[in-house]
Amino acid sequence: ETGVTQSPTHLIKTRGQQVTLRCSSQSGHNTVSWYQQALGQGPQFIFQYYREEENGRGNFPPRFSGLQFPNYSSELNVNALELDDSALYLCASSLGAQPSYEQYFGPGTRLTVT
Amino acid sequence: QQQVKQSPQSLIVQKGGISIINCAYENTAFDYFPWYQQFPGKGPALLIAIRPDVSEKKEGRFTISFNKSAKQFSLHIMDSQPGDSATYFCAASISEGNDMRFGAGTRLTVKP
Secondary structure (H helix, E strand, O other): OOOOEEEOOEEEEOOOOOEEEEEEOOOOOOEEEEEEEOOOOOOEEEEEEEOOEEEEEOOOOOOEEEEEOOOOOEEEEEOOOOHHHOEEEEEEEEOOOOOOOOOEEOOOEEEEEO | OOOEEEEOOEEEEEOOOOEEEEEEEOOOOOOEEEEEEEOOOOOOEEEEEEOOOOOEEEEOOEEEEEEOOOOEEEEEEOOOOHHHOEEEEEEEEOOOOOOOEEOOOEEEEEEO
């Protein structure tokens, strides 16, 4: 059984550019949640995908968007990058959409916007 | 967006000592309270979780104490070990929701 993987590990982008981050969920998991973790802070919920549909969204603007594929892997897309988007982006997969299902986190993608 | 306040920000404990991390929440609708452990370069991993129908839950050296009336909960690590050195996050959510709210984290250092 493989764990949650994310790619790339690190990424440097320029303000105004677009970025796509990828997450492969753990085998058998149908739910992926994305979080933004600023330096020295706890993760903040961006959105969740359950069986290929968006299933809840945190307080993030529409330029943060996502996809979930039939194999339940997922992408996070961020358009018009801003300096404040610099953070560690974490995805977590789980067997179901509710928080009481244990979320298994990937190691994250470190995004730096210059 | 943070509705969970965590303290202290950092904590240094001697090996064998007790580490205590506290959290307070605002939303009385929260009914699931997990603690996560995060090592450098890794994502958070679930350590232990509690629901408000019990006041305490223990798993090995880790204990959650929960005070519903005070809207507070805490993590106690007994016999702390250098391998426990990590950042710990409390979190809270509504069981029927999908949004997990995390505290800002506590960096624990256990000195040998």
